[in-house]
Amino acid sequence: MGKIKIEKKDIWIDMTPMSDVMTLLLCFFMLTSTFLTPEPIKVNTPSSVSEVKVPENDVLNILVSPEGNIYVGSENKNTMLEMMQTVTDKFGVSITGEKLKHFREDAMIGAPMAVFESYYALDQEKMAEEIQKLSIPLDSIDGGKSEFQEWVTAAREANPDIRLAIKSDAKTSYKVIKKMMSELQDMNENRYQLITNLDTKKQAEI
Amino acid sequence: MAKKKQSKQKKMDTRVNFTPMVDMMMLLITFFMLCTTLSKPQAMQLTMPSNDENMTKEDKSVTKASYTITLYLGADDKIYYVEGLPEYENPECMKETTWGKDGVRKLLIEHITEDGFSPVAKVMMAKKKLDEEKAKLGDKFTKEEYDKRLSDIRNGKNVDGEEIQTLTVIIKPMDVSTYDNMVQALDEMLVCSIGKYVIDKVNEDDEKLLTLKNIKFTND
Numbered sequence: 001m002g003k004i005k006i007e008k009k010d011i012w013i014d015m016t017p018m019s020d021v022m023t024l025l026l027c028f029f030m031l032t033s034t035f036l037t038p039e040p041i042k043v044n045t046p047s048s049v050s051e052v053k054v055p056e057n058d059v060l061n062i063l064v065s066p067e068g069n070i071y072v073g074s075e076n077k078n079t080m081l082e083m084m085q086t087v088t089d090k091f092g093v094s095i096t097g098e099k100l101k102h103f104r105e106d107a108m109i110g111a112p113m114a115v116f117e118s119y120y121a122l123d124q125e126k127m128a129e130e131i132q133k134l135s136i137p138l139d140s141i142d143g144g145k146s147e148f149q150e151w152v153t154a155a156r157e158a159n160p161d162i163r164l165a166i167k168s169d170a171k172t173s174y175k176v177i178k179k180m181m182s183e184l185q186d187m188n189e190n191r192y193q194l195i196t197n198l199d200t201k202k203q204a205e206i
Numbered sequence: 207m208a209k210k211k212q213s214k215q216k217k218m219d220t221r222v223n224f225t226p227m228v229d230m231m232m233l234l235i236t237f238f239m240l241c242t243t244l245s246k247p248q249a250m251q252l253t254m255p256s257n258d259e260n261m262t263k264e265d266k267s268v269t270k271a272s273y274t275i276t277l278y279l280g281a282d283d284k285i286y287y288v289e290g291l292p293e294y295e296n297p298e299c300m301k302e303t304t305w306g307k308d309g310v311r312k313l314l315i316e317h318i319t320e321d322g323f324s325p326v327a328k329v330m331m332a333k334k335k336l337d338e339e340k341a342k343l344g345d346k347f348t349k350e351e352y353d354k355r356l357s358d359i360r361n362g363k364n365v366d367g368e369e370i371q372t373l374t375v376i377i378k379p380m381d382v383s384t385y386d387n388m389v390q391a392l393d394e395m396l397v398c399s400i401g402k403y404v405i406d407k408v409n410e411d412d413e414k415l416l417t418l419k420n421i422k423f424t425n426d
Contacts, residue, residue, distance in 0.1 A: 012221065014221075015225055019231060025231075026234055026238070029242065033238055045247070046385065048250050050248055050249065050250040052248060052249050054249040165249065170384060171385070173383075173384060173385075174279070174380070174382075174385060177385050181405075190253055190254045191251070191253050192251075193252075194251075194252055195248070195249050196250050202393070205307055
């Protein structure tokens with residue numbers, strides 16, 4: 001009795017070209033990538049036709065959330081540490097041990113001095129949650145410098161060549177921006193980089 | 207016969223299974239794609255005047271009245287303007303316009319001064335010529351030279367070989383406006399190649415004028 005044999009086909013697919021392409025892609029991404037620095041809040045920057053690139057080094061980022069919360073940070077961890085040292089010395093706060101470790105891992109500073117220590121004593125997951133409610137205060141202390149101004153002064157001391165980059169949400173009220181800029185102007189900080197998205201549609205119109 | 211069979215070498219299957227490798231690559235690529243910023247963010251340079259009183263006064267006195275436009279940025283993306291110096295008693299001098307090509311940009315380009323020409327249109331024309339020249343020469347036209355000539359044009363120093371007075375724009379964002387409004391206004395300055403602009407605060411006189419016009423300028 002002749003059995004009907006179903007011929008088994010070899011379904012082997014040659015993956016070599018695919019893996020070639022993948023390797024290329026992988027190399028490309030690995031070489032061109034600069035990692036996203038985590039930000040405490042997500043902001044949607046306004047768009048503009050300006051094509052000037054943000055410098056990579058010596059930048060003090062000032063982040064303003066839609067609610068008007070203010071955060072500062074720098075890509076350079078040493079600058080951040082020096083800033084923190086200067087400001088905490090002034091306010092008689094000390095950050096050591098575990099708290100210092102937490103500070104190092106946090107990308108931006110947002111805690112006011114009153115809760116500075118207790119904020120860094122929190123767990124890391126709690127910190128990410130808590131920082132969204134915090135903001136560096138713009139109110140002047142007894143007619144003197146505000147905490148925000150202290151931070152900027154400390155950054156200037158840590159790195160005299162530092163440039164200020166303001167990254168704010170499009171929806172942020174101008175009232176907050178006005179107050180912040182006027183505080184910066186009082187300290188003779190008159191040059192800023194406003195971080196924006198490239199508006200290709202508008203660019204095409206010109 | 208038997209000898210021949212012995213010499214026949216057994217062919218080995220040299221194919222290697224690449225599937226796990228591809229799987230891993232995929233994962234890595236996805237990881238890198240999600241974690242990177244391919245395009246660096248753009249920035250806009252802004253230089254604010256110093257809060258030093260003396261400097262601003264000096265700047266203000268130079269400009270002729272018809273070479274000035276004041277933009278007031280209001281709530282809900284509204285924009286108002288005053289051509290020339292604001293007459294604080296006369297609410298009629300303030301008019302409303304819109305954002306974009308047909309609103310504020312058209313206004314700036316078509317603004318005719320007391321000397322009978324439009325400084326913005328002239329400057330933009332000169333910039334266009336410069337851009338054409340650059341496109342023609344390609345790499346021979348250095349960036350430094352381009353930047354220098356562009357800044358000369360923006361400041362009215364060398365517009366088609368002559369020196370002209372350029373338009374001065376005063377941007378006054380109200381407390382009720384947003385950061386986006388301010389950036390859009392600055393953007394128009396870039397588009398229209400306006401070299402002289404300043405962001406100023408809404409002062410008491412402006413508040414009076416806005417009250418006369420029934421425009422809300424604060425949240426309080």
